[in-house]
Amino acid sequence: MTDSTQSFQFFNRGPSPAVRLVFFVVLSLLLLFIDARYRYLESTRSALSVLVSPIQRLATLPGMLWQQAGDFFTTQRSLVDDNKSLHQRHEYDAAQLSQLQALQHENQQLRNLLVLPQRDEFTAQSAEIVYAERDVFKRRVLIDKGANANVQVGQVVMDDTGIVGQITRVYPWLAEVTLITEKDHVVPVQVLRNGLRTIVFGAGDTSQLSLRYMPISSDIQNGDLLVTSGIDGIYPPGIPVAKVVKIERDAAYPFARVTCLPVAGVDRHRHLLILSGLPKPPERPAEESAAQNLKTKQKK
Amino acid sequence: MPYLASANPEIQRPVSTSLIVLSVLLALFLNGLPWEGIWLMLRPDFVAVVMLYWCTHKPLRVGIGLSWAVGILADVADASLFGQHALAYTLLAFGGVALHHRLKMFDLRQQTTQVFGILALTYAVYALVHWQVNGYVVWPYFLGCLTSTLLWAPLSIMFQSVRRMRVDRE
Numbered sequence: 001m002t003d004s005t006q007s008f009q010f011f012n013r014g015p016s017p018a019v020r021l022v023f024f025v026v027l028s029l030l031l032l033f034i035d036a037r038y039r040y041l042e043s044t045r046s047a048l049s050v051l052v053s054p055i056q057r058l059a060t061l062p063g064m065l066w067q068q069a070g071d072f073f074t075t076q077r078s079l080v081d082d083n084k085s086l087h088q089r090h091e092y093d094a095a096q097l098s099q100l101q102a103l104q105h106e107n108q109q110l111r112n113l114l115v116l117p118q119r120d121e122f123t124a125q126s127a128e129i130v131y132a133e134r135d136v137f138k139r140r141v142l143i144d145k146g147a148n149a150n151v152q153v154g155q156v157v158m159d160d161t162g163i164v165g166q167i168t169r170v171y172p173w174l175a176e177v178t179l180i181t182e183k184d185h186v187v188p189v190q191v192l193r194n195g196l197r198t199i200v201f202g203a204g205d206t207s208q209l210s211l212r213y214m215p216i217s218s219d220i221q222n223g224d225l226l227v228t229s230g231i232d233g234i235y236p237p238g239i240p241v242a243k244v245v246k247i248e249r250d251a252a253y254p255f256a257r258v259t260c261l262p263v264a265g266v267d268r269h270r271h272l273l274i275l276s277g278l279p280k281p282p283e284r285p286a287e288e289s290a291a292q293n294l295k296t297k298q299k300k
Numbered sequence: 301m302p303y304l305a306s307a308n309p310e311i312q313r314p315v316s317t318s319l320i321v322l323s324v325l326l327a328l329f330l331n332g333l334p335w336e337g338i339w340l341m342l343r344p345d346f347v348a349v350v351m352l353y354w355c356t357h358k359p360l361r362v363g364i365g366l367s368w369a370v371g372i373l374a375d376v377a378d379a380s381l382f383g384q385h386a387l388a389y390t391l392l393a394f395g396g397v398a399l400h401h402r403l404k405m406f407d408l409r410q411q412t413t414q415v416f417g418i419l420a421l422t423y424a425v426y427a428l429v430h431w432q433v434n435g436y437v438v439w440p441y442f443l444g445c446l447t448s449t450l451l452w453a454p455l456s457i458m459f460q461s462v463r464r465m466r467v468d469r470e
Contacts, residue, residue: 017397020364024390028368031383036433041382048376055325056377059332131334140379169379176379183436204436 042169046147049171060131122236124273125149127157130174139182139202141165143272146173154234156275162240162263163187163228164272177272180241180262181207189241190229194219197229200242200260209242211258216249220258236275240264315358315463323350323459324370332377341440344448347374348392348422349455352415355396356403357459367393381433388426392418408453416449 015023035041111117127143145151147170155167157177165185169176180187183204190197196219200209214220224244230237242260249256327346335343351370354362371386378385395418403411423445431437 017364017394021390021394024364024368025387028371028383028387028390032381032387032429032433035382045376045382048373052328052373052377055328056332059329060334063334131332132336138379142379183434 045169046171049174053171053173056131063131122275124158124275127151127175127272127274129270129272139179139204139207140168141177141179142174143177143274144174145274146171146175148173150276151175151274152276156235157272158239158275159264159272161265162242163235164262164264166234167274175274181209187235187241188229188232189226190237191220192225192227193221196220197231198226200226207262209260209262211244211260212255214256214258215254216251216256218256220244220247220256222247225263226260315361316466317361319462319466320354320358320362323354326350328373328377331374341443342447343444344451345419345422345444346451348389348419349448349451351389352392352396352418352452353455353459355393356400359397359400362393363397364390364393381429384426384429387429388422391425392422395421408456411456412449412452415452416445419445419448 014020031041125145127145127149129141130144132141143157151167151170153167153170157164157167163180165177165179165182167175168178178185179202180200181202181204183202185202187200188197189200198211198214201212203210211220211226222244225240226242226244228235228237228239228241240263242262244258244260246259247256248258324347327350330346331343347370351362351367355367367389368386371389372382374380374385374389375382399414399418403414406414420442423442427437427441
């Protein structure tokens with residue numbers, strides 16, 4: 001098809017570029033507003049993702065081929081070494097696991113005696129990172145399990161050592177994981193050493209985390225391990241999140257600057273675990289009724 | 301069309317729809333490669349450069365509406381806010397369409413400086429939206445603007461040769 005009709009379209013061009021510009025700019029701004037404020041467009045997004053995902057899948061191929069080529073040329077020697085170290089690791093872990101089981105049993109009995117609710121078990125399914133988000137602004141990865149594997153928004157994602165992130169968006173065959181290092185991503189944690197409760201924030205531009213609003217006098221040390229506190233009902237309790245690496249206490253500021261590094265290989269591993277089946281915490285008691293009670297009491 | 305002859309005969313060379321579609325798909329593919337770290341910052345926005353090429357060379361075929369639609373696809377691919385790429389590419393396309401008369405008169409080096417302006421605007425709009433919504437800007441992001449500009453000349457030459465090949469075959 002040629003463009004020989006170009007000159008004849010002179011009188012039939014439709015609206016001028018300026019009109020189109022204004023129309024599409026307004027349309028974009030409207031979409032931006034709706035998406036940023038109300039998140040109404042998630043279904044449209046997953047419908048359109050069916051169009052785009054073949055290209056995305058294709059784009060992961062070169063990396064996968066590269067990896068497979070690397071796997072192919074792995075030497076016998078390194079495999080034997082790996083096997084040996086894994087065996088050792090397994091024996092060590094098995095010993096620890098049997099101890100842990102004894103402790104778990106004991107804990108269960110103690111909880112029974114004290115009439116405390118039992119700790120809930122959670123199940124996990126494994127997933128593989130398909131690709132990292134190609135956006136400088138974000139720290140997110142996409143994994144190969146989506147709505148087809150019953151993945152839901154809000155589920156927690158971890159690797160073998162600790163928390164990696166949280167699922168923030170689910171596509172038909174993919175799910176988006178926001179890493180804990182994403183700017184302003186929040187995880188409620190506890191210092192393992194003394195049980196101090198706090199909240200850890202992602203720093204965004206580096207792969208670090210920070211504790212904000214820690215009073216200068218608070219008992220926190222270099223090397224302290226932070227584990228999830230489980231108070232929010234989203235993150236299961238007791239999973240390692242980060243290690244404190246630097247504390248700056250400046251008397252001029254009311255809060256100490258605490259820098260932590262994530263325990264999990266947040267941007268290293270390929271295989272992740274999605275935790276599911278966390279129980280819903282009981283509903284928060286309504287604050288209004290409490291306030292009303294107070295008022296009625298005061299009236300009396 | 302002798303009355304339309306200009307300094308740059310490239311503009312008049314016909315182009316098939318399949319070439320346009322193929323190039324946009326290829327650009328989406330290149331954008332989707334697993335870029336990481338510093339390479340992600342240095343990654344040119346292939347889609348933007350390809351759209352700009354078609355907007356300046358075939359403004360009647362590829363215009364603002366199509367660029368907007370491609371922007372929406374880019375938004376889905378990058379999981380950015382709906383309309384973020386679309387808004388940026390709309391302005392890009394308007395810049396391209398407005399510039400296409402002038403571009404006929406320029407050689408590649410002069411074109412590159414003009415293209416830099418449009419791409420800088422596109423990048424700035426994208427970053428501005430992000431700043432408005434999230435409250436911060438990652439400055440190395442603008443490195444991509446420079447590499448995208450550098451991509452203009454090789455891309456133009458490549459498309460020229462591809463289109464010339466097709467014409468010769470016909």
